[in-house]
Amino acid sequence: MLEDKVSGTKHTIVALVENRPGVLNRVASLFRRRGFNIDSLAVGGSEQLGFSRMTIVVRGSSARVEQVRKQLDKLINIVKVSDITEEDVVTRELALIKVKASSSTRGEIMQIVDIFRANIIDVATGSVTVEVSGDEDKVNSLLDLLRGFGIKEVSRTGRIALTRGSIS
Amino acid sequence: MKKTGAQILCESLLQEGVEVVFGILGGAVLPIYDTLPQYPQLRHILVRHEQGAAHAADGYARVTHKAGVCMATSGPGATNLVTGIANAYMDSVPLVAITGQVARAFIGKDAFQEVDITGITLPIITHNYLVTSVGDLARTIKEAFHIAQTGRPGPVLIDIPKDVQQEETEFVYPDKVDLPGYKVVSRGHTAQVRKAARLINESERPVVIAGRGVIISEAYEDLRELAEKAQMPVASTLLGISSFPCDHVLYLGMLGMHGTPRANMAVQGADLILAVGMRFDDRATANTDGFAPNARIVHIDIDPAEIGKNVPADVPVVGDILSVLRAINKELEVKDRLAWLSQLDQWGYEHPALRVPDGDGLLPQYVIRQICEATAGDAVVVTGVGQNQMWAAHYYTYSKPNSFVSAGGLGPMGFELPGAMGAKVGAPGETVWCVAGDGGFQMTIQELATLTQERIAVKIAILNNGYLGMVRQWQELFYERRYVHTGLWNPDFVKIAEGYDIPAVRVRRREEVAPAIREAMAYDGPFLLDFMVEPEENVYPIVPPGESLGRFLESPAPAAVQRWA
Numbered sequence: 001m002l003e004d005k006v007s008g009t010k011h012t013i014v015a016l017v018e019n020r021p022g023v024l025n026r027v028a029s030l031f032r033r034r035g036f037n038i039d040s041l042a043v044g045g046s047e048q049l050g051f052s053r054m055t056i057v058v059r060g061s062s063a064r065v066e067q068v069r070k071q072l073d074k075l076i077n078i079v080k081v082s083d084i085t086e087e088d089v090v091t092r093e094l095a096l097i098k099v100k101a102s103s104s105t106r107g108e109i110m111q112i113v114d115i116f117r118a119n120i121i122d123v124a125t126g127s128v129t130v131e132v133s134g135d136e137d138k139v140n141s142l143l144d145l146l147r148g149f150g151i152k153e154v155s156r157t158g159r160i161a162l163t164r165g166s167i168s
Numbered sequence: 169m170k171k172t173g174a175q176i177l178c179e180s181l182l183q184e185g186v187e188v189v190f191g192i193l194g195g196a197v198l199p200i201y202d203t204l205p206q207y208p209q210l211r212h213i214l215v216r217h218e219q220g221a222a223h224a225a226d227g228y229a230r231v232t233h234k235a236g237v238c239m240a241t242s243g244p245g246a247t248n249l250v251t252g253i254a255n256a257y258m259d260s261v262p263l264v265a266i267t268g269q270v271a272r273a274f275i276g277k278d279a280f281q282e283v284d285i286t287g288i289t290l291p292i293i294t295h296n297y298l299v300t301s302v303g304d305l306a307r308t309i310k311e312a313f314h315i316a317q318t319g320r321p322g323p324v325l326i327d328i329p330k331d332v333q334q335e336e337t338e339f340v341y342p343d344k345v346d347l348p349g350y351k352v353v354s355r356g357h358t359a360q361v362r363k364a365a366r367l368i369n370e371s372e373r374p375v376v377i378a379g380r381g382v383i384i385s386e387a388y389e390d391l392r393e394l395a396e397k398a399q400m401p402v403a404s405t406l407l408g409i410s411s412f413p414c415d416h417v418l419y420l421g422m423l424g425m426h427g428t429p430r431a432n433m434a435v436q437g438a439d440l441i442l443a444v445g446m447r448f449d450d451r452a453t454a455n456t457d458g459f460a461p462n463a464r465i466v467h468i469d470i471d472p473a474e475i476g477k478n479v480p481a482d483v484p485v486v487g488d489i490l491s492v493l494r495a496i497n498k499e500l501e502v503k504d505r506l507a508w509l510s511q512l513d514q515w516g517y518e519h520p521a522l523r524v525p526d527g528d529g530l531l532p533q534y535v536i537r538q539i540c541e542a543t544a545g546d547a548v549v550v551t552g553v554g555q556n557q558m559w560a561a562h563y564y565t566y567s568k569p570n571s572f573v574s575a576g577g578l579g580p581m582g583f584e585l586p587g588a589m590g591a592k593v594g595a596p597g598e599t600v601w602c603v604a605g606d607g608g609f610q611m612t613i614q615e616l617a618t619l620t621q622e623r624i625a626v627k628i629a630i631l632n633n634g635y636l637g638m639v640r641q642w643q644e645l646f647y648e649r650r651y652v653h654t655g656l657w658n659p660d661f662v663k664i665a666e667g668y669d670i671p672a673v674r675v676r677r678r679e680e681v682a683p684a685i686r687e688a689m690a691y692d693g694p695f696l697l698d699f700m701v702e703p704e705e706n707v708y709p710i711v712p713p714g715e716s717l718g719r720f721l722e723s724p725a726p727a728a729v730q731r732w733a
Contacts, residue, residue: 018349021298026290033291063476070473076295076315079349 008060010039012091012161013069015054015081016046023077027054030075034068036060040093040158051079055160084163091161095139096121097130100150109149116142127152135159173302173333174203177266178210180309183341186237187211188228188593189266190221194241195281196268199333213593213622216614218245220586222252223575223612226261227550227583227590230573231598233386235262235316236590242268243281246327247288251580253323254292258577259407260384262321264312271331272300286327294322302335307342314345319352320471321384353470356487356495363483364442364466365499371440371464373508374400377423377452380407380576381445381469381489388412388569390493391444397497399505400442401512403431405452406557407576408445410566415545420512421522424452425711426558429519429720432711434512436718438463445469445489448478449577458716468492519722521709522562530678532556532631532701536563539601539629542685547599548573550591552584552608554638556631558707560603571598582611588626589615599627599689606632606658616668619694627688628696630661633703641706645721646713665696672696 017023024043031038039057046053058065065083072081101109101123109128113120118132132142136159143154171179177200181189188211193201204212215221218240225236240249246267256263270279286296295315297308305328312324368374382391388411395402395418402412403423412419421428423435435441441463446452453459456479467474467481468489475484485492524533536559539547545567551557551574566572573591575583588602609630619626631637640654665672675684675697688695709720 022286025287029290067473067477070475074471074473076347076350 008064009062009085011058011060011062011065011083011085012089012159013056013058013065013072013081013083014161015056015072016048016079017052017054018077018079019050019052020077023052026075026077027056027072030071031056031058031068034071036064036068040156042158042160044160055158057159084161088164089161090164091135091159092133093136093139093157093159094131094133095143095154095156097132097143097146097151098127098153099130099146100126100152101128102126105149109146112142112145118142169338170336171339172199172203173305173328173335174199175206176302176305176337176339177309177328177333178203178207179339180306180341181237182207182209184309184313185234188213189237189239190215190224190228190590191239192216192218192221192241192245194245194268196242196245196270196330197239197333199330200239200266200268213618215586215618217612218248219251219582220589220612220615220618222249222263222265223255223580223583223586224590224593224615225263225265226252226256226575227573227587228594229256229261229263229590231548231570231591232594233384235264235313236594237264237266239266240268241281242270242285243283245281246283246285250288250292251578253289253325255575255578255580255583256323257292257294259575260321260380261323262316263323264316265323265325267325267327268333269298269327269329272329273331275329285325289325294324296325296327298327299329299332302332302337305332306339310342311345311347314347315350353472353486354488354491356468356485356492358495360483360485361492361495362499364468364485365496367440367464367466367483368398368400368442368496369499369501369503372505373438373511374398374440374442374505375420375434375438375463376400376402376442376444377405377435377446378402378408378411378444379405379446380411382408382411383570384445385470385489386569387490387493390490390497392416394493394497394500397500397502399503399509401434401509403427403434405446405449405576406561406574409561409574410568410570410572413567414565415567422561423717425454426562426707426709427711427717427720428521428562429709429722430512430516430521432709432717432720433515433519435460435463436716437511441465443467443481444493447474450478453479453717454711455714455716458718521722524563528678529702530676530681530700531705532559532633532699533563533705534678535629535631535681535699535701536560536603538681538685539603540564542682542689543599543601547571547601548591548595549601549603550574550584550588551603552605553579553581554605554608554636555633555641555707556584556603556605556608556637558638559631581605581608584608585612585615585626585628588628589618589624592624592626600625602626602628604628604630605637606630606634606661607636607656609661610658613664616665616670616694620669623693625693628694630696630698631701632658632661632698633701633705634658635703638707640704644704644706645710661696661698670694670696672698674698674700676700
């Protein structure tokens with residue numbers, strides 16, 4: 001069980017849920033109870049009024065993740081849940097990164113930000129705030145490059161995902 | 169005409185065919201109780217502790233196949249239901265729990281007797297609701313009963329703030345539910361059914377493991393048809409007992425940690441396991457690594473999440489047991505399987521089990537056998553948890569379907585008395601025996617008052633050994649007889665019963681057993697028998713923890729005990 005958490009592959013689970021009080025709690029409670037750590041969980045509106053879409057990233061063997069998927073499917077407020085790890089998907093994550101910046105480093109930071117097609121959304125005397133979206137590798141690479149300047153704060157949304165092409 | 173939330177609740181319960189509610193009142197359900205007299209068709213049984221209400225509703229549900237209903241006030245009333253809700257969840261029992269909540273304006277303020285019962289019950293419940301507007305109440309009740317009683321049954325809780333109970337609206341009971349996230353698969357996939365049937369037809373040493381799912385879907389006849397047509401022997405899980413006649417020639421008894429040698433050896437020697445409405449609980453499989461090493465596994469269950477949860481299935485069939493068994497039966501070839509059945513007979517002969525040892529001592533096994541004889545195997549037996557449960561499982565020959573009522577998955581001591589109370593209310597025409605341990609009995613002993621007040625004629629047999637017996641047995645076998653805190657000082661149960669106006673007899677000797685049981689059965693009302701049984705009698709066979717099913721201890725042989733210690 002423990003090895004699974006550490007060494008298991010990352011799975012992306014997408015769920016369409018009824019937008020009702022307590023649904024997030026039900027989902028989180030189920031993960032905790034079955035012994036899973038959630039790497040990230042993102043939730044927001046979907047194409048249907050009254051329904052939200054959750055994207056949950058979790059590590060574990062396929063068998064155990066499948067067990068959790070089936071348990072999630074039993075929650076009354078979950079309409080549909082899929083493990084889309086093996087499917088052709090687009091994934092994005094948004095991160096806000098506040099980097100230390102002086103007049104001498106600001107230019108270099110802006111160059112890096114340009115290369116990553118990220119944006120600077122706030123400039124202050126001692127720092128700039130960068131907005132970047134992309135898959136996690138891209139966000140991680142940018143973070144690595146900016147680390148040398150000194151990172152003051154980071155906020156990441158976690159992965160959101162959709163399968164490519166026609167409706168999932 | 170407008171109705172209050174409390175009236176809407178009562179009307180909705182009647183719409184759902186509810187006849188009985190087990191409960192206790194308190195501040196946050198006063199509006200509901202104030203309304204109850206307007207609905208004399210709803211029988212309310214006043215219990216003495218909310219755990220009793222939940223277990224009684226559970227016992228009622230198990231014998232009637234309808235949702236049992238229990239009711240409690242907010243705060244401690246609600247938390248006292250928790251054990252009963254968890255029990256119903258583990259054993260897939262349809263239960264609707266109704267709790268009062270503090271008025272909406274007080275929620276989240278740590279008000280008097282406020283507790284977040286929907287939060288507390290989240291991991292032990294099929295679904296729950298906090299009703300925040302009286303307009304939602306009727307629909308919520310409709311959904312709750314639907315979820316509790318369909319698919320894999322389970323408990324649902326409805327938390328109703330006090331002011332919602334008082335609020336008024338037009339009452340319209342919906343005729344259907346709209347639950348986009350709730351789906352029940354009823355019929356098995358045809359290709360899977362064919363595969364299952366083909367594996368059975370091709371197998372040489374098949375075994376059925378029948379679980380509570382057979383009882384839930386009342387597929388007794390279909391299971392029997394399958395077993396007889398294919399000449400497949402049937403083992404049952406603890407909760408599968410009475411899904412198949414115990415006196416049937418193809419019945420192997422219960423499998424598992426305390427399984428019969430024949431059942432356990434059959435499973436270990438099988439080339440095919442047909443698991444029917446069971447969930448491969450660790451007490452049934454013992455060590456799963458060594459479970460049924462030569463068998464392919466066909467797993468039939470209505471809950472897809474049970475497939476592959478504990479033991480991987482070669483052929484999963486998701487669907488209602490009744491419809492799946494019917495479909496499989498159509499594809500089955502008639503077989504005799506003489507070699508396999510005679511092998512099982514041989515094992516049974518080599519490992520005789522479930523004999524009551526001779527001698528003068530008053531043995532619990534003997535008591536159960538005598539109850540069985542006195543009732544001709546026709547009673548409903550409700551057990552506690554522990555040794556009494558295993559003896560009741562093994563030594564009573566259940567001839568009627570669904571006549572063994574026991575709390576399996578959660579194992580809550582104290583289920584026996586309120587569980588039996590609910591069973592008797594649900595099946596008033598049946599003789600209901602409550603087989604109790606002296607330890608568990610004291611956990612819900614207060615319900616004796618309910619038996620008397622409501623004249624519920626449960627017959628109680630306490631197997632009194634002065635110990636928390638099953639734990640003591642483990643201390644004896646696996647902790648070198650260090651009996652730490654398992655010895656009990658007990659009150660005089662006969663006097664206790666008399667205090668509750670229930671006649672009672674203490675039994676110390678074998679020859680007194682049958683007359684005492686006759687006296688209890690002849691009496692028109694609840695009756696208690698306090699059987700002073702051998703204190704250190706053990707439940708055998710036992711598969712020691714960590715071992716596989718085939719490695720059971722059959723008797724208290726000291727050498728064998730040493731080996732496992």
